[in-house]
Amino acid sequence: MEMQVVQRARETFLTGKSRPLEFRVQQLKSLQRMITDRQGEIATALKQDINRSQYDTPLLELIGLENEISLAVSKLAQWAAPRPVEKSLLTIRDQVYIQPEPLGVVLIIGAWNYPWALTLQPLVGAIAAGNAAVVKPSELSEYSASLLKALLPRYLDQELYPVVCGGVSETQELLRQRFDHIFYTGNSTVGKLVMEAAARHLTPVTLELGGKSPCYIDKDVDLRVACRRITWGKFVNCGQTCIAPDYILCEPSIQNRVVEGIRQTLLEFYGPDPKSSPDYGRIINQRHFNRVMALLDGYTAALGGQSDSSQRYIAPTVVKDVPPHARLMQEEIFGPLLPIVTVSDIDDAIHFISEREKPLAIYVFSSNKKVIKRMLAETTSGGVTVNDVMMHYTLNSLPFGGVGQSGTGRYHGKHTFDQLSHHRACLVKSLGM
Amino acid sequence: MASQSEVIDRLRATFRSGVTFPEQFRMTQLQSLLSLVEENEQLIQDALHKDLHKPKFETVLSEIQITLNDLYFAMENLRTWMQPEYNIGKNLATRMDDCFIRREPLGVVLIIGAWNYPLHLILLPLVAAIAAGNCAILKPSEICQATEQLLAELIPKYLSQDCYAVLCGGAEDTKSLLKNKFDHIFYTGSQVVARSILLAAAPHLTPVTLELGGKSPCFIYGHIDIQKAAKRLCWSKFFNTGQSCVAPDYVLCTAQTRDALLPALRETLRTFYGPDPGASLDMGRIVTPRHWRRLMDMLEKSKGKVVIGGESREEDRYIAPTVLVDVQESDALMQEEIFGPILPILTIESLEEGIDYINRQEKPLALYVFSDETSVVTTVLNNTSSGGFCGNDGIVHMALPGLPFGGVGASGMGSYHGRWGFETFSHRRGCMNRSWLLERVNVLRYPPYSDYNLGWLRWATTFKKNSWGGCSVM
Numbered sequence: 001m002e003m004q005v006v007q008r009a010r011e012t013f014l015t016g017k018s019r020p021l022e023f024r025v026q027q028l029k030s031l032q033r034m035i036t037d038r039q040g041e042i043a044t045a046l047k048q049d050i051n052r053s054q055y056d057t058p059l060l061e062l063i064g065l066e067n068e069i070s071l072a073v074s075k076l077a078q079w080a081a082p083r084p085v086e087k088s089l090l091t092i093r094d095q096v097y098i099q100p101e102p103l104g105v106v107l108i109i110g111a112w113n114y115p116w117a118l119t120l121q122p123l124v125g126a127i128a129a130g131n132a133a134v135v136k137p138s139e140l141s142e143y144s145a146s147l148l149k150a151l152l153p154r155y156l157d158q159e160l161y162p163v164v165c166g167g168v169s170e171t172q173e174l175l176r177q178r179f180d181h182i183f184y185t186g187n188s189t190v191g192k193l194v195m196e197a198a199a200r201h202l203t204p205v206t207l208e209l210g211g212k213s214p215c216y217i218d219k220d221v222d223l224r225v226a227c228r229r230i231t232w233g234k235f236v237n238c239g240q241t242c243i244a245p246d247y248i249l250c251e252p253s254i255q256n257r258v259v260e261g262i263r264q265t266l267l268e269f270y271g272p273d274p275k276s277s278p279d280y281g282r283i284i285n286q287r288h289f290n291r292v293m294a295l296l297d298g299y300t301a302a303l304g305g306q307s308d309s310s311q312r313y314i315a316p317t318v319v320k321d322v323p324p325h326a327r328l329m330q331e332e333i334f335g336p337l338l339p340i341v342t343v344s345d346i347d348d349a350i351h352f353i354s355e356r357e358k359p360l361a362i363y364v365f366s367s368n369k370k371v372i373k374r375m376l377a378e379t380t381s382g383g384v385t386v387n388d389v390m391m392h393y394t395l396n397s398l399p400f401g402g403v404g405q406s407g408t409g410r411y412h413g414k415h416t417f418d419q420l421s422h423h424r425a426c427l428v429k430s431l432g433m
Numbered sequence: 434m435a436s437q438s439e440v441i442d443r444l445r446a447t448f449r450s451g452v453t454f455p456e457q458f459r460m461t462q463l464q465s466l467l468s469l470v471e472e473n474e475q476l477i478q479d480a481l482h483k484d485l486h487k488p489k490f491e492t493v494l495s496e497i498q499i500t501l502n503d504l505y506f507a508m509e510n511l512r513t514w515m516q517p518e519y520n521i522g523k524n525l526a527t528r529m530d531d532c533f534i535r536r537e538p539l540g541v542v543l544i545i546g547a548w549n550y551p552l553h554l555i556l557l558p559l560v561a562a563i564a565a566g567n568c569a570i571l572k573p574s575e576i577c578q579a580t581e582q583l584l585a586e587l588i589p590k591y592l593s594q595d596c597y598a599v600l601c602g603g604a605e606d607t608k609s610l611l612k613n614k615f616d617h618i619f620y621t622g623s624q625v626v627a628r629s630i631l632l633a634a635a636p637h638l639t640p641v642t643l644e645l646g647g648k649s650p651c652f653i654y655g656h657i658d659i660q661k662a663a664k665r666l667c668w669s670k671f672f673n674t675g676q677s678c679v680a681p682d683y684v685l686c687t688a689q690t691r692d693a694l695l696p697a698l699r700e701t702l703r704t705f706y707g708p709d710p711g712a713s714l715d716m717g718r719i720v721t722p723r724h725w726r727r728l729m730d731m732l733e734k735s736k737g738k739v740v741i742g743g744e745s746r747e748e749d750r751y752i753a754p755t756v757l758v759d760v761q762e763s764d765a766l767m768q769e770e771i772f773g774p775i776l777p778i779l780t781i782e783s784l785e786e787g788i789d790y791i792n793r794q795e796k797p798l799a800l801y802v803f804s805d806e807t808s809v810v811t812t813v814l815n816n817t818s819s820g821g822f823c824g825n826d827g828i829v830h831m832a833l834p835g836l837p838f839g840g841v842g843a844s845g846m847g848s849y850h851g852r853w854g855f856e857t858f859s860h861r862r863g864c865m866n867r868s869w870l871l872e873r874v875n876v877l878r879y880p881p882y883s884d885y886n887l888g889w890l891r892w893a894t895t896f897k898k899n900s901w902g903g904c905s906v907m
Binding site: 014016053054055056058059063067085086087088091095096098099101103104180188191192193195196198199200202204207209222225228229232268269270271277278279280354367372376377378380381382383384385386387388391392394395397398399400401403404405407408409410422423424425426427428429430 | 865867883
């Protein structure tokens with residue numbers, strides 16, 4: 001079945017249907033309509049999948065998606081045009097330029113934590129670049145997956161952009177087919193399998209993975225604002241965000257004030273009982289619930305710690321003085337647990353971060369320009385936000401992607417278009433000279 | 434003799450010390466590499482002549498000069514390339530923020546060279562790797578032993594031994610080298626080996642650049658100055674005895690064009706190499722007996738008609754510049770990249786027929802069109818894909834530092850040359866330095882959520898057609 005779907009997408013691509021700019025724009029506008037018309041249903045699906053509050057859905061997924069579509073529609077002609085290249089004396093009479101071209105059939109494998117944004121944003125770029133795309137939403141966010149499967153064919157060309165649902169075996173079957181690019185968002189274990197499958201066909205890949213994104217808090221900083229921003233980023237979507245601040249690094253002298261700052265903010269955000277707040281989410285499924293709870297084993301929470309397995313509820317939890325070898329510090333948490341690891345100073349913090357795998361994001365809170373400069377110069381990561389968390393994701397002129405274990409390739413805005421295009425070097429000489 | 438892992442560990446330790454990051458260091462190393470090439474031209478020419486029977490002219494042009502040019506270009510532009518990129522669109526919500534893209538080194542990279550241009554195919558990626566602030570392991574092709582030995586001797590003499598190392602060896606050594614973790618692997622060579630490289634990279638999630646090959650088609654169509662076209666075609670086909678990844682592999686033209694082309698080719702070849710190319714000092718040889726045998730087999734199995742050349746000599750691995758006509762799609766010469774001085778001509782009746790044929794094959798590394806008619810060039814460009822394209826000449830598009838050089842599909846992934854190499858060996862890190870101000874706008878995104886806040890946030894973050902970019906809260 002998967003093979004036929006891919007085959008059909010390829011045949012349709014080869015007819016040239018997806019290439020004209022008008023067609024791409026029309027498809028993008030149609031996608032825009034789908035999101036606008038079906039917001040309510042999307043919000044309902046997300047509530048069923050992950051207890052997403054009705055505000056978080058537009059906030060966290062849909063506004064960004066709509067902006068990406070508007071940008072692509074507005075700029076497509078510019079992006080798709082030949083890009084002139086500096087000429088030399090020898091080529092002064094020639095045409096020298098780079099022509100972006102579609103790759104062919106792209107496979108997009110979405111994730112479950114932001115099932116709409118993370119599946120459809122790559123699709124926006126794929127369509128804009130003139131490709132066909134097979135869309136494979138995550139089966140863990142099953143209501144969103146079924147809804148997408150029902151909706152997309154009603155708005156987009158069914159042959160060019162089919163939706164394939166299913167679990168591990170369907171994904172494996174898809175990965176056996178030949179694609180011109182595979183765009184995967186998820187964890188590094190599966191990322192490696194995707195790369196391996198792609199190797200057989202010499203298919204290039206974009207892997208948006210994760211890791212433990214550290215958050216360093218300098219001691220001379222407005223802790224009230226810092227803690228508020230960190231609390232928002234950590235506990236939104238119940239901590240299930242690839243660029244959530246995974247853990248805090250700070251000096252022991254401010255640790256208690258940090259905890260207090262977070263405690264006060266949590267009260268402001270979710271009230272005394274987050275379980276009853278309409279704005280606080282849940283863990284996606286039982287397996288992940290168990291996984292996250294197991295990380296707390298043997299540690300006493302400084303804040304939170306409560307849970308309710310029947311609801312897959314875990315309270316916003318903070319743990320102090322976490323040793324570097326703790327289980328909490330070995331894998332990406334992807335849940336509402338916030339460990340604080342104490343470091344002696346900025347040197348120690350930089351050393352700590354550099355010893356570990358390159359993360360998807362690094363956060364540093366400081367009023368000291370030297371500290372910020374050093375953190376930028378002496379570490380590496382997919383991206384950085386200074387004095388806030390996650391916001392670098394929101395500016396689509398910044399490339400979004402990982403490095404090392406946190407991923408390969410980048411997207412957002414024009415970067416998605418470029419990532420899913422072939423940049424063909426063209427030299428057209430006259431026979432005159 | 435240090436083992437592979439010892440070498441890699443040493444380079445990794447050096448990288449972590451940060452010594453390769455400053456501009457001054459990179460410049461010094463690039464300068465040293467420049468000296469390496471400039472001061473050893475004769476040795477390089479001798480090595481390449483020994484390995485490939487490469488005429489001095491070709492060595493200077495396609496190995497020495499191209500490397501020097503890339504070095505000059507990198508050194509001149511290094512500072513600019515290293516600058517954080519500030520000129521990116523901001524929006525209402527990020528107006529007070531500092532947003533920029535940093536280019537950062539990746540770490541320890543592995544560069545695997547090829548045998549057909551054994552010097553530049555390993556040194557150009559090295560230039561890019563150094564410019565981007567990485568440490569690098571070079572693995573030259575073992576097929577060109579003289580060049581391999583020369584590199585192994587000269588690199589440690591000129592460049593920092595803690596940052597750059599040459600590891601020699603055959604297939605087994607390469608296999609074990611690939612078990613280690615690298616931060617990028619740059620490979621030039623064949624598709625078969627490329628697959629195993631990707632499979633070795635996958636468990637480490639190592640990004641890879643693959644510069645492969647394929648059958649690069651050459652259209653000669655419509656109104657054309659057949660003499661000039663023949664000259665440029667011969668030059669690009671028989672340079673390095675056809676052993677170039679971007680050599681025009683085969684020609685597609687009408688019977689009429691073919692009939693005009695053949696005498697032009699004969700005349701050009703006579704002008705280039707004299708009546709007996711085997712005696713010309715400007716004609717190269719096939720790299721090894723095995724490769725010579727492969728080409729001879731293809732020629733023998735071919736059902737096409739040899740109209741020019743066809744002579745060969747096993748002792749010195751010579752094959753004359755050879756042209757065949759009446760070659761069909763199913764011919765032995767049309768199943769794999771030729772990589773030799775054999776030029777099949779396929780007859781087509783229309784441009785569309787030729788384009789259909791090309792699109793039935795894998796995407797090539799290069800595509801050529803010789804024609805005075807703009808519509809012909811445009812039609813081919815718009816209806817095909819290839820790594821690169823050159824109209825009315827061959828190969829030269831790869832000598833322009835402003836153009837990315839790389840394949841697509843089966844011909845490769847990624848690109849380099851000039852700034853493109855620098856970007857290949859860098860990580861583009863998106864950075865946002867948020868102001869402490871505007872916390873009152875930030876408040877809009879915090880719980881407890883309300884329709885009121887959402888309304889304002891929506892207004893503040895929705896992309897407006899005339900602004901530079903979009904923003905969302907998530």
